[in-house]
Amino acid sequence: MTAEALPAELRRAIVQVARTPRLLVACDYDGTLAPIVENPENARPHTESVGALRSLAGLHETTAAVISGRALRDLATLSRLPAEVHLVGSHGSEFDVGFVHALDADARDLHRRIEAELEKLTEGAEGVHLEVKPASIAVHVRRAPDHVADDVLGKVRSGPSTWTGVQVTEGKAVIELAVVQTDKGHALDVLRHQAGATAAIFVGDDVTDEKAFTRLAGPDVGVKVGDGATLAGYRIDDPGSVATMLALLLEERRNWLYGGQAPPIERLSMLANERSVALVTPDARLTWLCHPEPDSAAVFADLLGGPTAGHFSVSPERGGLPLGQRYLPGTMAVETRWSGLLVTDYLDHDVPAHRTDMTRVLSGSSAAVVEFAPRPEFGQVQVRLEATDDGLLVLGTSDPIALRAPGVVWEITSDGQVDSARAVVQPTPEQPVVFELRCGTRDLSAHPVAEPERKAQAAAYWTTWLDTLVLPPVEKDLVARSALTLRGLCHSETGAIMAAATTSLPEEIGGIRNWDYRYCWLRDASMTAKALVSLGSTVEAEAFLRWVHGVLATIPGPERLHPLYTIAGTTLGPEAVIDTLPGYAGSRPVRVGNLANQQVQLDVFGPVVDLVAALAEAKGSLSDSDWAMVEAMAEAVTRRWHEPDHGIWEERHRPRHHVYSKVMCWLTIDRAITLATEHGRAVHADWPGLRDTIATDVLTNGWNDEVRSFTTAYDGTDLDAATLLIGMVGLIDPTDERFQATVTATEAELRSGSTVYRYHRDDGLPGDEGGFHICAAWMIEAYLLTGRRPEAEDLFAQIVNAAGPTGLLPEEYDPVAERSLGNHPQAYSHLGLIRCAQLLSA
Numbered sequence: 037m038t039a040e041a042l043p044a045e046l047r048r049a050i051v052q053v054a055r056t057p058r059l060l061v062a063c064d065y066d067g068t069l070a071p072i073v074e075n076p077e078n079a080r081p082h083t084e085s086v087g088a089l090r091s092l093a094g095l096h097e098t099t100a101a102v103i104s105g106r107a108l109r110d111l112a113t114l115s116r117l118p119a120e121v122h123l124v125g126s127h128g129s130e131f132d133v134g135f136v137h138a139l140d141a142d143a144r145d146l147h148r149r150i151e152a153e154l155e156k157l158t159e160g161a162e163g164v165h166l167e168v169k170p171a172s173i174a175v176h177v178r179r180a181p182d183h184v185a186d187d188v189l190g191k192v193r194s195g196p197s198t199w200t201g202v203q204v205t206e207g208k209a210v211i212e213l214a215v216v217q218t219d220k221g222h223a224l225d226v227l228r229h230q231a232g233a234t235a236a237i238f239v240g241d242d243v244t245d246e247k248a249f250t251r252l253a254g255p256d257v258g259v260k261v262g263d264g265a266t267l268a269g270y271r272i273d274d275p276g277s278v279a280t281m282l283a284l285l286l287e288e289r290r291n292w293l294y295g296g297q298a299p300p301i302e303r304l305s306m307l308a309n310e311r312s313v314a315l316v317t318p319d320a321r322l323t324w325l326c327h328p329e330p331d332s333a334a335v336f337a338d339l340l341g342g343p344t345a346g347h348f349s350v351s352p353e354r355g356g357l358p359l360g361q362r363y364l365p366g367t368m369a370v371e372t373r374w375s376g377l378l379v380t381d382y383l384d385h386d387v388p389a390h391r392t393d394m395t396r397v398l399s400g401s402s403a404a405v406v407e408f409a410p411r412p413e414f415g416q417v418q419v420r421l422e423a424t425d426d427g428l429l430v431l432g433t434s435d436p437i438a439l440r441a442p443g444v445v446w447e448i449t450s451d452g453q454v455d456s457a458r459a460v461v462q463p464t465p466e467q468p469v470v471f472e473l474r475c476g477t478r479d480l481s482a483h484p485v486a487e488p489e490r491k492a493q494a495a496a497y498w499t500t501w502l503d504t505l506v507l508p509p510v511e512k513d514l515v516a517r518s519a520l521t522l523r524g525l526c527h528s529e530t531g532a533i534m535a536a537a538t539t540s541l542p543e544e545i546g547g548i549r550n551w552d553y554r555y556c557w558l559r560d561a562s563m564t565a566k567a568l569v570s571l572g573s574t575v576e577a578e579a580f581l582r583w584v585h586g587v588l589a590t591i592p593g594p595e596r597l598h599p600l601y602t603i604a605g606t607t608l609g610p611e612a613v614i615d616t617l618p619g620y621a622g623s624r625p626v627r628v629g630n631l632a633n634q635q636v637q638l639d640v641f642g643p644v645v646d647l648v649a650a651l652a653e654a655k656g657s658l659s660d661s662d663w664a665m666v667e668a669m670a671e672a673v674t675r676r677w678h679e680p681d682h683g684i685w686e687e688r689h690r691p692r693h694h695v696y697s698k699v700m701c702w703l704t705i706d707r708a709i710t711l712a713t714e715h716g717r718a719v720h721a722d723w724p725g726l727r728d729t730i731a732t733d734v735l736t737n738g739w740n741d742e743v744r745s746f747t748t749a750y751d752g753t754d755l756d757a758a759t760l761l762i763g764m765v766g767l768i769d770p771t772d773e774r775f776q777a778t779v780t781a782t783e784a785e786l787r788s789g790s791t792v793y794r795y796h797r798d799d800g801l802p803g804d805e806g807g808f809h810i811c812a813a814w815m816i817e818a819y820l821l822t823g824r825r826p827e828a829e830d831l832f833a834q835i836v837n838a839a840g841p842t843g844l845l846p847e848e849y850d851p852v853a854e855r856s857l858g859n860h861p862q863a864y865s866h867l868g869l870i871r872c873a874q875l876l877s878a
Contacts, residue, residue: 037276039284046259046270048452050281053257054288055344056235057615058097060228061089061285062248063278064220065104065111067208067241068261071275074179076106081115082275088282093120095286096293096546096622099231103128103223105207105244107169127205127244128223129171129216139171143215146201147171150213153196161188172203172214185209207242221247234615237285239278240268292342294622299323301620302840302856304339305361306537308368308524309383309494312392313537315339315860318361318841320372320379322348327392327475328435330527330534331554331603333413333628335437335475340540340626341617346411348473350379350396353403353460363517363842366499368524369491370842376402377463382494389529391476395487398461399468406471408439408446409456414614414628421448421455426480427472428457440472440480498523505571508877511836515873517843518866519571522564525863531579531586532603533561536847536859542623543848543857547803550623552630553847553859555608557600558584559684560863562643567867569650570874577651581662584644588665594672599637599686600630608633635682636691641669642700642707646765649707658715670708670723677701677730683749684758687799692749695738696758702730703765731767738762739774745781746774754797755785757811760818770821779818787815789851790834806848806857809835813868820875832872845869 039047053059063069069081069089093100101122104111108125117123124131139147151166151173158164163180166173175192177185192211197204203214212218220240228236234255238248241261249258249267258268261278272281299317304324307314314336315324323338334340338347352374361372369382377400384393398404410419412433420431423446430437446457461469470487474480483490498520507515525534536553543549565577587605588594598607611629619626645666652658677698680691705727712719737750738759748756760782762768763775770776786793791807792815812835819828838849838856845865847858 037280039280039287042272042277042281042284043270045452046272046281047284048450049257049270050237050285051288051344051451052453053235053237053255054285055292055616055618056233056255058099058232058234059289060099060101060224060231060233060236061092061282062101062103062224062227062236062238063089063282064240064242064245064261065102065106065115068239068275068278069102069115072208076176076178077114079114081117082279084279085275085282086115086117088279088286089121090118091286092282092289093118095289096624098289098293099227099233101227103220103227103238103248105174105205105210105212105242107167110167122227124223124227126169126172126214127212127218128220128226129214129218130169131223131226139215143171143201146199146215147173150196150199150202150215154192154213157191157195158188164188171216172212172218174210174212176210178209205244207244219247220244221249221251224248224251238268239281292344293618298342298621300840300855301541301846301858301860302838302844303842304840304844304860305363305370305842306368306521306524306844306861307370307381307383307394309385309387310497310526310528311389312383313524313534314383314394315537316370316372316381318372319358320350320361320381322381322394322396322473324538325392325394325475326554327412327437328390329603330537333416335410335412337411337414337617339538340614340620341415343409344411345415345617347407347409348396349407350398351405352377353405361842363520364495366502366516366520367495368498368520369495374400374402376400377404379404380491382491384490385494385497388476391474393475394473395490396471396473397468397487397491398463398471399465400463401465403460403462404469406444406459406461407456408458409454410437411454412437414617414626415454416614416616419454420450421446421457423448423457424480429478429480435476436478437476438474438478438480440474440483441469442482444469444471501573505573507571508873510873510877511869512873514836514839514843515571515870518845518869519568519573521844521861521866522568522863522870523573523576525564525861526576526579527556527603528579530603530605531581531583532556532601532605533564533576533580533863534603535560535600535864536862538859539628540623540626541620541846541857541859543805544623544803545621545853545855545857546623547805548623548625549801549803549805550619550625550627551859552611552627553862555600555602555630556583556605558597558640559599559637559643562647564863564867566643566647566650567870569647569654571870572654574651574654577647581648581651581665585661585665588668594641594665594669595676597640598633599635599640600633631688632682632686635686636679637683637686637697638673638676638679638681639684639694639697639700641673642703642765645669645704645707645711649711652711652715658711658717663711663715663717666708666711667720670705670720673701673704674722674726677726678733685756685794685799689800692751693737694749694756694758695734695746696756696761698730698734698738699759699762699765699767702727702734702767705730706766734762734767735774743781745778748795748797752797754795755782756795757782757786757792757808757814758794760814763821764814764817770818776822779815779822779824782818783815786811787831790831790838791849791851806850808848809838809845809862809865810868813865813872816872817875828872829876832876835869835872839869
């Protein structure tokens with residue numbers, strides 16, 4: 037029997053309940069997992085049902101249980117279910133084998149009296165069988181003649197069933213008398229509470245199972261096996277159908293939890309215009325798009341939840357894997373090619389501020405299958421699709437969405453909550469098929485600019501900018517792609533620069549180190565803008581500094597700066613979890629927001645002032661507003677540099693006196709002095725002395741003789757790759773033996789083959805993480821500063837090899853599993869690559 041044989045409404049309910057964050061699956065035994073047989077001792081469960089329950093119990097956040105009228109000991113012996121599946125016997129009165137010991141003296145005495153009375157009532161009754169359980173006694177009449185059964189049941193109902201303290205449960209050809217509460221509904225509630233289940237499915241065939249069905253509500257699913265009146269919402273025929281249903285539930289649950297087809301992170305390609313970003317998979321699936329801003333809720337979150345979280349896909353009708361994917365040279369448009377089919381994707385430019393538009397062009401000679409499944413608000417709202425002659429309208433959302441596709445005939449399906457659309461289209465070499473996704477409008481009218489011209493405009497935006505850059509000869513094409521990626525993370529309307537395009541791509545597959553990087557960190561953005569200045573583009577730095585001025589205008593002074601802000605320059609709301617999304621390859625939780633917003637990070641002033649210095653040098657001038665900001669930040673450092681903070685890595689524990697943060701405070705004052713000297717500004721009288729004081733403090737307290745290295749912080753011996761900046765920014769001469777010793781110690785402690793870890797200390801979070809590309813870039817620069825060019829070239833080559841086929845880098849790399857990790861693409865990684873290529877080209 038296949039899943040298609042199940043009722044369609046039940047299949048939809050199974051698909052929906054399989055997506056709950058924490059699922060409880062509970063079944064009756066006889067008549068459900070096992071068929072009803074003449075001799076109850078021969079009631080063996082279907083092998084397929086046992087396998088499905090075992091597999092369900094092994095899934096993350098999934099609890100499986102059997103709630104039976106049988107005695108717990110007998111249930112365990114007969115079912116042969118593994119320990120992962122919870123067994124509850126005696127209609128919910130036995131949760132463990134030793135339950136009988138919990139009976140008090142009165143209950144034990146009542147149990148003995150009931151047993152004695154039932155033995156008298158059933159003595160000589162043909163086909164009647166007594167089943168004595170730890171807390172109850174069942175009278176089975178299935179094998180008795182009808183007149184004998186009726187006589188015995190009548191005597192039991194009028195006799196011991198009426199005694200005080202006796203709990204009566206009647207089922208099919210059985211009546212059970214218990215000395216404690218027996219209620220499958222109560223048992224289901226206990227299991228639900230223990231598992232913290234957000235939804236439950238219960239399957240049963242007996243009248244005793246109705247007590248469990250009465251406890252179901254909301255997203256819960258009740259399934260009745262066989263005939264008879266029931267409160268369950270769905271019905272199937274027999275235990276064979278139960279096995280099929282459990283197999284379907286297992287498949288849907290596993291796919292939802294683990295995203296079995298999650299593509300390698302580094303193989304995702306980013307689309308961008310001057311305001312929005314999107315990710316496409318190597319097989320042209322739009323897997324990530326947020327609207328109206330990149331830090332808004334996702335419309336397509338397939339990346340973090342699989343197809344049910346929203347996607348827009350294209351594939352050849354005949355199937356097959358793509359031949360390759362590439363960026364159109366010098367642009368952020370992506371081509372995915374199959375034999376006979378080419379898909380070109382790009383985000384449109386020159387659209388209104390409230391719009392996010394994507395154009396998808398199918399060309400070639402092969403028919404293609406197109407699937408469109410938008411899921412706005414991370415799939416939290418029910419949406420309906422309405423087909424028109426010109427395309428599809430997405431209904432039920434607060435923000436309108438439309439897909440223009442004139443002439444395409446759509447098949448719209450629903451899973452009971454949301455709609456999806458499918459179409460088969462036939463492009464020709466002369467006539468491509470064009471899809472225009474328009475978020476922020478329901479307008480399906482023809483675009484005033486023809487598609488080829490729009491594509492040319494989008495390409496020219498990038499190629500014209502790229503032509504203004506001065507690229508180093510080492511890995512010139514990869515540096516160009518890194519520059520385009522950094523530019524793609526810039527938000528031209530506000531000037532903000534994102535740290536990465538995504539949230540919650542894991543630092544460990546299946547782990548909890550999943551963070552939201554779609555915001556503007558002062559540190560990351562300053563370093564990104566400085567990298568672009570070093571290549572010859574200053575517009576991003578100028579726009580970002582205007583954004584910083586705007587943020588400063590909302591607070592009393594730089595001392596009150598948060599480490600990060602939204603793209604709009606506002607403070608973040610509380611960090612939240614989207615628990616309806618299973619995460620990339622099962623890596624949960626999926627987070628929105630970032631708790632680092634509340635941290636103290638005293639290093640933030642250094643990168644900003646360092647950017648002002650780089651911009652002033654490139655332009656040959658320093659604006660009054662930028663100088664005033666530098667003075668204010670230097671004043672903030674004057675007042676706070678001696679305080680502990682949370683540091684660059686935003687560890688969620690008590691503040692420490694981080695060496696890196698002190699170095700950045702030193703950098704703030706040092707660059708302020710340089711700016712004043714070179715641009716005719718007054719050097720504040722206390723700055724030179726403060727610079728020396730901070731340097732002396734770092735050199736005295738940051739160095740540890742025991743480990744022969746500068747350490748993470750003043751209070752320990754642990755090492756940190758960020759400490760390498762002590763020589764990179766000039767606080768200590770790179771020829772100083774203490775810096776050279778630090779490079780050696782960091783290499784020995786934190787480098788692992790092709791990557792460098794941030795640290796190896798216990799940061800209070802479970803699990804592991806990969807090495808950081810930015811840390812590897814710092815190590816390369818440190819190698820060069822200490823005269824170790826061969827090591828620098830070797831490590832740089834390994835970073836280059838870690839890049840995806842379209843040249844993008846996420847945050848981290850796991851040298852053991854040889855796979856990429858973390859949010860993608862990551863600004864840190866690309867600015868580090870640019871810096872290394874420049875240094876190796878010098």
